Amino acid sequence: MSNESAAQIAVELADQAAQSPHQRLMASGHERPEGDRCPICFDLIELPVAKHSTNNVCCMKRVCNGCDLAATQRGMLDRCPFCRTPIPDNNASTLVMIQKRVSKGDADAIKVLGEQYFHGKLGVAKDVTRAIELWTEAAELGSIDAHYELGRAYYTGDGVEEDKLRGIRHWQQAAMKGHEPSRHNLGALNMITMETTNLLCSTG
Numbered sequence: 232m233s234n235e236s237a238a239q240i241a242v243e244l245a246d247q248a249a250q251s252p253h254q255r256l257m258a259s260g261h262e263r264p265e266g267d268r269c270p271i272c273f274d275l276i277e278l279p280v281a282k283h284s285t286n287n288v289c290c291m292k293r294v295c296n297g298c299d300l301a302a303t304q305r306g307m308l309d310r311c312p313f314c315r316t317p318i319p320d321n322n323a324s325t326l327v328m329i330q331k332r333v334s335k336g337d338a339d340a341i342k343v344l345g346e347q348y349f350h351g352k353l354g355v356a357k358d359v360t361r362a363i364e365l366w367t368e369a370a371e372l373g374s375i376d377a378h379y380e381l382g383r384a385y386y387t388g389d390g391v392e393e394d395k396l397r398g399i400r401h402w403q404q405a406a407m408k409g410h411e412p413s414r415h416n417l418g419a420l421n422m423i424t425m426e427t428t429n430l431l432c433s434t435g
């Protein structure tokens with residue numbers, strides 16, 4: 232290899248290393264995450280995902296409203312349309328199902344359990360500290376929704392000490408994997424304030 236081409240490669244590597252998180256964000260996450268795909272029809276669920284699908288705690292599979300309706304029309308009224316487990320009809324059984332999946336290390340289940348602690352739902356006493364712990368664990372295990380929730384909590388100081396930079400970092404993690412609400416939030420912040428833009432460029 233000539234000295235000239237070696238020097239060129241060194242310059243390119245330095246350029247890549249110098250890319251800010253903002254640039255990395257712009258270069259990645261343009262595809263929807265696989266978790267946004269209905270496991271029955273394999274179509275991407277319409278946005279916003281939560282409005283156009285139902286998450287089933289038995290298998291933690293998010294099924295699109297179309298497949299849910301088709302299952303209902305076939306008479307499957309009280310079972311999960313994906314795994315056919317009977318749908319729990321009270322808070323205690325729902326919680327048991329979530330905890331069963333949590334014990335298997337299911338990142339989505341850990342994120343969902345965190346939600347129950349954050350809001351004090353399904354008969355769980357509200358405990359924001361526990362919710363943040365669970366979301367952090369879920370995020371480490373790959374839940375991009377958990378990164379989103381952590382981003383929201385830290386950015387707005389909802390239940391935790393406000394830490395905007397930390398919140399933005401969590402949204403960045405989710406956004407780089409194509410999480411639409413996180414990309415939306417970061418985009419909106421960019422439009423609102425140059426201060427945030429500078430903050431974004433200095434993170435990572």
Ligand SMILES: [Zn+2]
Binds near residue numbers: 270274295296297298
């Ligand atoms: Zn479907």
Ligand SMILES: [Zn+2]
Binds near residue numbers: 289290315
């Ligand atoms: Zn199921």
